[in-house]
Amino acid sequence: MTKLKWGMIGGGEGSQIGPAHRLGSGLDSEFEFTAGALDHRPEEGREYGQRLGLASDRSYGSWQDMLAGEKGRDDRVDLVTVATPNSTHYEITKAFLKAGFNVLCEKPMTMTVEEGEDIVRTAKAAGKICAVNYGYTGYSLVRHMKAMIARGDIGKVRLVNTEFAHGHHADAADADNPRVRWRYDPAQAGVSAQFADCGIHAMHMASFVTGQEVEKLSADIVSCLPVRTLEDDAMVNFRMDGGTVGRLWTSSIAIGRQHGLGIQVFGETGGLRWSQEQPNQLYYMPLGERLQVIERGEANLSPEADRSTRVTIGHAEGMPLAFANIYKDLAEAINAQKENRDMDPAANLYPRAEDGLRSMAAVVAVAESGKQDGKWLDARPPMFR
Ligand SMILES: NC(=O)c1ccc[n+]([C@@H]2O[C@H](COP(=O)([O-])OP(=O)(O)OC[C@H]3O[C@@H](n4cnc5c(N)ncnc54)[C@H](O)[C@@H]3O)[C@@H](O)[C@H]2O)c1
Known part of the structure; x- marks a missing residue:
């Protein structure tokens, strides 16, 4: 090769x-x-x-x-x-x-x-x-979650609840540290700090697993440390184009939280829950049945999950391996381009420039909605309206 x-x-x-x-x-x-x-x-x-x-x-x-x-x-x-x-x-x-x-x-x-x-x-x-690089979409069980939702395992999706809340910028004594300060300075960070840094991962993941795009949103943004111009905490409500209701919390002052990315999806016939700090388990609750714990690497998962796992069940796979799955998809995409053939559909999952653009439109909408006391605003880029 x-x-x-x-x-x-x-x-x-x-x-x-x-x-x-x-x-x-x-x-x-x-x-x-x-x-x-x-x-x-x-x-x-x-x-x-x-x-x-x-x-x-x-x-x-x-x-x-x-x-x-x-x-x-x-x-x-x-x-x-x-x-x-x-x-x-x-x-x-x-x-x-x-x-x-x-x-x-x-x-x-x-x-x-x-x-x-x-x-x-x-x-x-x-x-x-x-x-x-929305690299967290590379986790095997995130991909399995997407496949389960697409094949109807939880029915029509009603609600998605996602968060990315950590506590690493909570210390007021550290607020003037140059490595922290620039993130909350509009001249260097743009219109948003915490949502643009972490919230967009959570929002992109909601789109990735449901297969729906965010249409409009309403945001409550706040600088819990008053010296900051940009937000260190945000609560965002949103609506998706397939009718799903979205809730998103992101924070950098949540002391005790470490990485803090997680997602729950609730459909008409079941619910799913996944957390980045325990990425090798996916919790599945079919309506009226018992809670099931799906383990990364077990038999009979989706082709998307199988393709993106490498070590045997029971051995933890973590973040660099999730990034590796983005690279694996890209290698397949580039080779397919070179060989003038279609790419493996199970590899066609890497986040695109269009996703980066949608995130940017959401960042601007969050900042503007926050300024206007949570007014609902169109979150789509003009190009996709
Ligand atoms: N996808 C994720 O999960 C994730 C996680 C962390 C950071 N990031 C993103 O990765 C980017 C880098 O973040 P980081 O935390 O590694 O930053 P960092 O400050 O730790 O490192 C930045 C590196 O870029 C180099 N650099 C700066 N300007 C350069 C230039 N003009 N040409 C060549 N090299 C240059 C610096 O010397 C440094 O080595 C940011 O955009 C950040 O948002 C993404």
């Missing part, structure tokens, strides 16, 4: 998300880490890239050098991951798409809805894949 070539921008030494991408992309041996511009400090980035095994001429000092260098090569990278801070995503993603590269961009994909629409158009015009 010829390996695909993978490049990364951002994810330098000590970064939060860089290691998860390197583990995820490398897990199935489908991608080979070939090029990178890993750090905003050119020398540190070049040096770290070489320590990770990149050839000296493909460990670049900046993303602009990487674009120029890779563009001219016959063996250019097949996929570029953008894992830099949020405000740089648009410029880098657009430049690589326009030059004919496939891109996996970290969330949030852009800072504005207009930029999001531009990325969707640019990817389409270039005929390239633009994925967004």
Whole structure:
């Protein structure tokens, strides 16, 4: 098997998300880490890239050098991951798409809805894949949940209740720490802090598992630490295009909560519950029967779940393996593109630029609704109205 070539921008030494991408992309041996511009400090980035095994001429000092260098090569990278801070995503993603590269961009994909629409158009015009890293949708049992809902195991979905609430920015004494402060500063973070950082994962997951899109929403946003301009807590009510009612809570001041992503879906004939901190169990309650615990890796799960699990039942699989499933889908998508064939439908689950755009429209609607005391607003990007 010829390996695909993978490049990364951002994810330098000590970064939060860089290691998860390197583990995820490398897990199935489908991608080979070939090029990178890993750090905003050119020398540190070049040096770290070489320590990770990149050839000296493909460990670049900046993303602009990487674009120029890779563009001219016959063996250019097949996929570029953008894992830099949020405000740089648009410029880098657009430049690589326009030059004919496939891109996996970290969330949030852009800072504005207009930029999001531009990325969707640019990817389409270039005929390239633009994925967004809602990596938690890569968990095997999240995929099984989606498959169960699609095949009608819980009937028509009435209600989805989702949350992403942690307590890691709760300490008022830490509010002025530069690593925390920028997140609540509109000049650097945009119109939203906690919803744009974490809430969009929860909202995207609601869409992913139900197969429905968010149409309108009403938000109550608050800065529990008064020194903050942007919200550190939000409660969002929403409605989906299949008639499902949505409830979402996100917070960064929920002391005692660790990661805090979870989802419950209630249909006419059953309910499902999954939590990111116990990702190897899915709770299924068929109406009028006993609670069932579905274990990752057990027999007779969906093809989507089977394809996205690797170690045997009873051994925990965690977040880098969920990211690996996004990479596995992308490898299949890129190979199908190269071989001019349809891709395996069980792999066709990676989040798209369209999802990144929908999230951005929801971010803007949450910020605006919050300002207007929870007024219900259209949450769809203009392009999809
Ligand atoms: N999908 C997820 O679950 C998830 C989780 C955490 C973070 N993220 C996203 O990943 C992105 C990075 O977050 P992080 O927490 O790793 O940040 P971080 O600050 O820990 O690391 C950012 C890295 O990018 C490098 N960098 C900055 N500007 C650069 C440039 N112009 N060119 C090359 N490298 C540059 C920095 O040197 C650093 O190594 C953010 O957009 C964040 O929202 C996503």
